[in-house]
Amino acid sequence: MRSEAIRYLILPGWQGSSAEHWQSHWQRSLPNSTRVEQQDWASPQRADWVAELNRAVAADPRPAILIAHSLGCVTVAHWAQQAPLELLRRVRGALLVAPADVERPGCPEPLQNFAPLPRDLLPFPSQLIGSDNDPAASAARAVEMARHWGSDAVVLSGVGHINVKSGHHYWEQGFAHLYRLQNRIEQQQRRRA
Template sequence: MPSSLIRYLIVPGWHGSPVDHWQSHWQRTLPNSARVEQADWLTPRREDWVARLNAAIAADGCPTILIAHSLGCVTVAHWAEQAPRHLLGRVRGALLVAPADVERPDCPEPLRNFAPLPRQTMPFPSQLIGSDNDPAATAARALQLAVDWGAEASILSGVGHINVKSGHQRWEQGFAWLYRLQVQIDEQARRRA
């Protein structure tokens, strides 16, 4: 699938993605890219975040690949569970990086309204990238989310939350998973043809 036909929609997590975050770098690098902007990055409300994602998808009729991080992954899962069919059809796939386990005992209070986590399979191909030392979700939890959401999972070793704090400003290696997702999307399209 030529990238000129695809819109890449960046879905940041809690606190947004600052200019030195890999999502911001990818937005500057990928053609036809945009970002979901939330009204409140510090005290997120699930309904508001899902509505903003819905509006961003509705605003452009192009086929879209979602690139989500942390709480953004959870937002995508909630959106996919309740989105109108015509908007679900615009999303070709999702790259879900370091999903936040909002049900964990030490989950920060502002994120708890995103629980319970959706258990429904997403109706589009997805790749979930987790870490074996992510404070926001254990490797086992990330794998369970991948099963629940119907995503292909990869657990990386020692990469933390895959954010600026863990040394992932540009995260060029992540493009390999984006490419893998695009191959998965193309294969699914060929099977349906």
């Protein structure tokens, strides 16, 4: 993978990621990174968000790593269920941070059209990072999503929703999870070679 020109597609969740959010900092830090811009961050529609991810993957033939937060994680899982094989093959892996449980009691109404949560294995390596005190998904639900999606799961202690509100601006520690995912991708590629 080091010899390939990898691009990073940043997928924010509901209401987008502000300039102070770690995803925005990562977008400025990682080479070849692009944000998947949604038409409506406040009233997300599953079909629209999935279509926008599809356009972003289709727009560039280079291999991509998806870096998703919250509802962006659910968008990745829905996209992977219906994307054409040619586009699925462009995605080398996905870092799924603080996925939103859109089936939880009290889930905000704008997110409910993303239910039910996909339960199919993702066709690429993925690393899911949850939290034991995330209001958007309990640790048990994060682990369950990881199991359905075939993701390696890590549950962090006391980090909330891993966003600005929980104090995660740069989230330098998150790069360790991205590097772990990239190493896993490289190992799989070597085994196939």
